[in-house]
Amino acid sequence: MTTIPALFDLTGKTALITGSSQGIGLTLAGGMAEAGAKIILNGRDTDKLAKAAATLRESGFDVHELAFDVTDHAACAAAIANAEANIGPIDILINNAGMQHRTPLQDFDPVMFEKMLQTNISSVFNVGQAVANFMIKRKAGKIINIASVQTAMARPGIAPYTATKGAVANLTKGMSTDWAPHGLQVNAIAPGYFDTPLNAALVSDETFSAWLEKRTPAGRWGQLPELVGASIFLSSQASSFVNGHVLYVDGGITACL
DSSP, X not given: OOXXXXXXXXXXXXXXXXXXXXXXXXXXXXXXXXXXXXXXXXXXXXXXXHHHHHHHHTTTOOEEEEEOOTTOHHHHHHHHHHHHHHTOOOOEEEEOOOOOOOOOGGGOOHHHHHHHHIIIIIHHHHHHHXXXXXXXXXXXXXXXXXXXXXXXXXXTTOHHHXXXXXXXXXXXXXXXXXXXXXXXXXXXXXXXXXXXXXXXXXXXXXXXXXXXXXXXTTOSOBXXXXXXXHHXXXXXXXXTTOOSOEEEESTTGGGOO
């Protein structure tokens, strides 16, 4: 019988986290490393990537850097093939790369809309497909896509972002449907409002923060380490029969009016 600690142990596993030079991605990378995983950080800014890797290595973690553009399908395929050959099999993928742009929908720049689609949706397909093609051969693998509270809810000024995160949830279900028969588990984490660099302007807005604290049953912003447990659960043997699920980590905001 597997012991409880062993269910959550990631020792011997390799995890690739996209968009992991800061924010949610870097926090998840650190948490996965503490659970025993070898980490592959990804981003486009090689300097930021190197600094992020250095901070994790200071804690004694096994960390690699893989710079590639998640919106470029060919670049993703080449980078993943290189990692599989030179770093080792990728057991866990966290599709975290994403962007936000706040503008009333009637004024939204169509160029920015297309960029958001590529960054928030196409990247999940690009990297997910490239990694899954290797996982399918091994008949095992864990893929976690980062959705959002906006997967289920909308706010003024972020309609395109809401659309992309709704698509991430449905793509997660589709990935699970196609790939579960090959031994993969594909799920999503949907963070609520977290204190991140992406939300810096909102965190510093006293009016918005007051509204959020009143609106959220937990009465506060989420803190990044509070996402780590969900990522370890969905990356580990503990979630071996969890597939196509969107796990909201949101302080209860989607549970109430």
